[in-house]
Amino acid sequence: MNNRGILTIVSGFSGVGKGTLINKLLMKYDNYALSVSATTRGMRPGEQEGKSYFFMSVEEFENKINNNELLEYAKYVDNYYGTPRKYVEEMLESGKDVLLEIEIQGARQVKKLMPEALTIFVMPPSAETLKQRLIGRNTESSDVIDERLKRATVEAQGIEEYDCILVNDDLDKSVEKLNDIIQASHNQSFRNINFIKKIREDVNVFSEGE
Amino acid sequence: MNNRGILTIVSGFSGVGKGTLINKLLMKYDNYALSVSATTRGMRPGEQEGKSYFFMSVEEFENKINNNELLEYAKYVDNYYGTPRKYVEEMLESGKDVLLEIEIQGARQVKKLMPEALTIFVMPPSAETLKQRLIGRNTESSDVIDERLKRATVEAQGIEEYDCILVNDDLDKSVEKLNDIIQASHNQSFRNINFIKKIREDVNVFSEGE
Numbered sequence: 001m002n003n004r005g006i007l008t009i010v011s012g013f014s015g016v017g018k019g020t021l022i023n024k025l026l027m028k029y030d031n032y033a034l035s036v037s038a039t040t041r042g043m044r045p046g047e048q049e050g051k052s053y054f055f056m057s058v059e060e061f062e063n064k065i066n067n068n069e070l071l072e073y074a075k076y077v078d079n080y081y082g083t084p085r086k087y088v089e090e091m092l093e094s095g096k097d098v099l100l101e102i103e104i105q106g107a108r109q110v111k112k113l114m115p116e117a118l119t120i121f122v123m124p125p126s127a128e129t130l131k132q133r134l135i136g137r138n139t140e141s142s143d144v145i146d147e148r149l150k151r152a153t154v155e156a157q158g159i160e161e162y163d164c165i166l167v168n169d170d171l172d173k174s175v176e177k178l179n180d181i182i183q184a185s186h187n188q189s190f191r192n193i194n195f196i197k198k199i200r201e202d203v204n205v206f207s208e209g210e
Numbered sequence: 211m212n213n214r215g216i217l218t219i220v221s222g223f224s225g226v227g228k229g230t231l232i233n234k235l236l237m238k239y240d241n242y243a244l245s246v247s248a249t250t251r252g253m254r255p256g257e258q259e260g261k262s263y264f265f266m267s268v269e270e271f272e273n274k275i276n277n278n279e280l281l282e283y284a285k286y287v288d289n290y291y292g293t294p295r296k297y298v299e300e301m302l303e304s305g306k307d308v309l310l311e312i313e314i315q316g317a318r319q320v321k322k323l324m325p326e327a328l329t330i331f332v333m334p335p336s337a338e339t340l341k342q343r344l345i346g347r348n349t350e351s352s353d354v355i356d357e358r359l360k361r362a363t364v365e366a367q368g369i370e371e372y373d374c375i376l377v378n379d380d381l382d383k384s385v386e387k388l389n390d391i392i393q394a395s396h397n398q399s400f401r402n403i404n405f406i407k408k409i410r411e412d413v414n415v416f417s418e419g420e
Contacts (some may be wrong), residue, residue: 118399126412127416128412130413152417153413156409159399160406161399164399165397165399177394181397183394185394187372189369189372189375192375199366200366200367204363205337
């Protein structure tokens with residue numbers, strides 16, 4: 001079997017618990033690594049270069065764009081954010097399954113460059129659950145809540161483009177399920193072409209040799 | 211999430227242990243059912259109608275062919291063997307994951323009628339392991355062994371057409387892995403289109419209603 005890790009893109013509704021799921025998965029199993037983003041925004045207290053982000057100048061970032069060194073990128077409020085390909089490649093080559101939490105626009109960019117990436121969309125058990133989470137403890141203004149609900153409508157587009165969905169009802173069970181989906185994906189034939197070819201060649205040699 | 215079972219086609223080299231894997235899986239978990247084949251050969255002592263096979267006349271069988279009531283069929287030594295669609299459909303509807311052990315020609319026929327079927331090819335850890343299993347205890351004539359090795363060469367074609375491979379090195383672990391692959395497949399987006407649509411519609415209603 002192939003030892004290369006799987007790049008797993010995790011998307012989902014805001015407030016659905018993607019970040020918690022990923023953190024729990026990273027704590028529970030040591031075969032995972034988290035993709036580290038690059039950004040042009042300034043470092044904040046407590047952040048670490050190469051752990052929180054790869055911090056860089058606009059010029060450095062734009063060079064990476066031009067040299068196709070990013071799997072995806074976007075600009076928010078004058079700052080660039082993106083996923084450096086090299087770090088992800090190194091982790092995959094070392095056999096780690098790499099987790100990347102991004103939105104659908106980013107997921108589409110990555111899929112173009114790495115069509116073998118596994119894409120998972122995290123869902124609430126029901127829309128009502130999602131609404132309750134977005135409304136929260138009713139301490140937000142109705143404008144903020146309106147904005148969140150509208151955003152959910154946008155996020156709900158394109159779910160079918162993902163390979164799998166994951167319903168986040170029970171956190172511990174969902175962490176297990178996320179692990180199961182990624183580990184089962186290692187058995188996909190297209191990830192094991194070299195192993196398949198090797199077995200076939202060896203079987204042919206035996207058959208001819210007898 | 212969708213409650214419909216998954217039709218899982220299991221193929222693989224002769225002697226690789228497909229049958230044992232499937233039997234162990236059926237014994238260990240109660241959410242699986244085994245597809246029952248139809249045949250025109252006579253019933254043998256100890257066999258049961260509807261359990262070992264659905265026994266029928268050539269006329270009945272050919273009617274089923276003409277009425278598209280079989281997911282696949284083939285003729286071996288003057289007898290028909292095939293997979294009645296109705297039984298499989300009933301089990302899937304009841305939520306059971308249905309296991310069907312067939313060769314690649316049959317797998318291709320089923321995939322045409324049920325493209326959502328999950329296909330798994332069982333592999334030996336190495337060609338050498340397979341050879342040792344086929345040679346067995348050296349009690350067979352070299353003609354029989356030659357025939358088995360040639361057959362393996364034919365069986366090695368088309369592995370890439372399968373969704374997944376399963377390396378049968380340790381029986382108990384392989385049973386677990388087979389279960390993991392099938393259960394993880396329930397999370398594939400295309401199997402949960404209705405659930406996805408429902409969440410999307412409900413989210414839209416919330417957003418418009420606020």
